[in-house]
Every structure is written in C-alpha cells, then in structure tokens.
Amino acid sequence: MLPVDLHPFAALRLTVPHPEGDVELRTGDLEGVLALSRVAAAGVHADDAMPFANPWTDCDPVERARRTLQWQLLGWATWTPQDWRLDFVVRRAGVVVGTQSLEARDFRVLREVTTGSWLGREHQGRGTGTLMRAAVLHLAFEGLRAVRARSDAFLDNPASLAVSHRLGYRDDGRRTLVRQDAPVETQRLRLEAADWAARPRVPVHVDGLDPVLAALA
Numbered sequence: 001m002l003p004v005d006l007h008p009f010a011a012l013r014l015t016v017p018h019p020e021g022d023v024e025l026r027t028g029d030l031e032g033v034l035a036l037s038r039v040a041a042a043g044v045h046a047d048d049a050m051p052f053a054n055p056w057t058d059c060d061p062v063e064r065a066r067r068t069l070q071w072q073l074l075g076w077a078t079w080t081p082q083d084w085r086l087d088f089v090v091r092r093a094g095v096v097v098g099t100q101s102l103e104a105r106d107f108r109v110l111r112e113v114t115t116g117s118w119l120g121r122e123h124q125g126r127g128t129g130t131l132m133r134a135a136v137l138h139l140a141f142e143g144l145r146a147v148r149a150r151s152d153a154f155l156d157n158p159a160s161l162a163v164s165h166r167l168g169y170r171d172d173g174r175r176t177l178v179r180q181d182a183p184v185e186t187q188r189l190r191l192e193a194a195d196w197a198a199r200p201r202v203p204v205h206v207d208g209l210d211p212v213l214a215a216l217a
Contacts, residue, residue, distance in 0.1 A: 002028035004208070007076060008215035009086055011208030014135040021093030023131040025100055032089030033072045035096035037065035039120035051118075051157045053177050053186075072099070081216050082106055090119075090132050097123035100132040102140060107216065111147040113140045129163050131202065137167065138204040141196050144216070149191040154184055164189045168199045 002010035010028025026032055041061035045051055050058070056067050075085040085103040089096060098119035104112065115136055119129060140146040151169060153160035154177075169189035176183050 001026075002030070002076070004028075004211050008211040009076075009079070009084075009208075010211075012086070012088075012139075012212055013207040014088070014139060015205040015207075016131045016135050016202055017205075018131065020126070023128055023135065024091045024094075025088035025132060025135050026091070027086055027088055028076070029089045032091070032096055033069060036072070036089050036099055037068045039096055039098065039123075040068040040118075041065040043121045044118050045121065049156070050180060051154060051160065053179055055180055058180070068099075075101075082108055084216075086136075088132070088136065090117075090128070092123065092126070092128050095123075097128060098132070100136055102136040104146075107144075107146075111145065112150065113144075113146050113148075114150045116151075124159075129159070130166055133163055133167060134202050135204050137191070137196060138201065139206060139209075141193050142204075143206055143209050144212075147193050149196075151189045151191075152186050153189075154179070154186050156184070161187060161189075164191075167191065168195050170195070 004011050007028055012027045014025040016023040041064050044057050057064055059067070072087050075087045079085065083105050084107070085101060088100045090098045090100050098117065100117040101115060103114050103116070107113070115133060117129060117132060137149055140149055151164050153164065169191045172188040172190040174185050174187055177186050
C-alpha cells in the first residue's frame with residue numbers, strides 16, 4: 001500500500017458487510033491493481049457488447065491488462081483538491097473482482113461526483129455492482145458532503161441502468177455519443193443528496209477518511 005504521506009487517499013477503505021461475502025473497496029493498493037489487471041485480461045464483457053464510450057477493452061488480453069494498470073496509476077498521479085478520481089480495487093470475500101471509480105471536477109465549488117465501474121465477467125450477477133456503487137455513494141454524501149452524483153449508461157446496457165435505478169437515481173435526459181464509429185444513445189442519471197438521505201441504505205464502514213478530508217479542504 002502507498003504511504004499516506006505521499007498520497008492522502010492511500011489508506012481509504014470502504015467495507016460493505018454481506019452474508020455472501022463482504023465487499024471491500026481500497027485505494028493505494030498496488031497488489032490489488034496488479035490482480036485487477038489480470039481480471040481485466042480475463043474479460044469484462046461479451047465480445048458483442050461494448051459498455052464503454054472509450055472502447056479500451058477492444059484489444060488483446062495483454063494490452064487490456066496494461067491499460068488497466070496505466071489507468072489506475074494515472075488516477076494516483078493526477079489528483080488535485082479540485083479535480084480527482086478515486087479508482088477503488090473491489091474485492092468480494094477477499095477476491096479481486098473489479099473496480100469502482102468516484103470522480104469530481106471543481107469539487108470545492110460544485111460538490112458533485114460521477115461514478116463508473118466494471119466487474120470481471122466471472123464475477124458478475126451476484127449483486128456486487130450495486131453494493132460497490134452504494135459504498136462510494138455513502139462516501140460521497142456522508143463523508144465528502146457531495147450534493148449530487150451523476151452517472152450514465154448506454155441504453156443497451158440494462159444491468160448498469162438497473163443498478164442506478166435501484167439506488168434511487170432519476171433519469172436526467174439522453175444524449176447521443178459515438179461508440180465504435182456508430183451513434184448510440186446513452187441515458188444520463190442524477191442522484192440528489194436529499195433523495196439519497198431518504199432511502200434505506202446498506203451499512204458501509206469507512207476507514208482512512210481523515211487524510212482525504214484534510215487534502216480536499
């Protein structure tokens with residue numbers, strides 16, 4: 001793990017207890033990032049489906065692993081108090097299964113975050129996606145005092161849309177993006193802090209928050 005004096009997010013850990021295996025999210029976890037790269041190499045989605053506007057998975061397994069490592073390290077290297085991206089390594093019952101991001105631009109002014117995620121194909125279908133998104137939303141609203149969270153998903157990605165709606169996001173219009181040289185509609189989604197506060201939520205344990213709050217102050 002990276003030392004906190006070099007990276008204030010390094011000790012941040014979110015844990016969601018669950019009878020079928022706790023879900024744990026960590027930052028600053030180099031060993032976890034290496035394992036995550038291997039998960040990416042094994043596959044993230046079916047060959048005939050592309051859930052990402054930037055088709056970073058459209059390559060051979062070795063390159064997919066390399067891109068995963070580079071992306072994670074980029075988030076570590078480029079944060080500022082105003083603009084940052086947390087890429088959590090996600091474990092289920094101690095096994096690395098995917099990644100969940102929490103990102104902000106001009107956070108001190110806007111108090112707004114966006115999320116993104118993926119799970120290795122063999123780890124999908126267990127409800128992990130909902131739990132790991134709930135964990136970062138808890139961090140955003142309860143820990144960092146965000147006022148709004150945003151997400152989006154292509155209309156042909158019903159699993160991602162279902163997670164958002166399950167957690168209380170409201171539809172926020174559509175837009176057309178280019179995906180693999182073709183126009184594709186995406187659904188924008190928005191979750192206000194008041195809506196989040198009014199919903200029943202899973203318990204989330206947060207460790208290592210104080211250095212983050214100090215860095216973003």
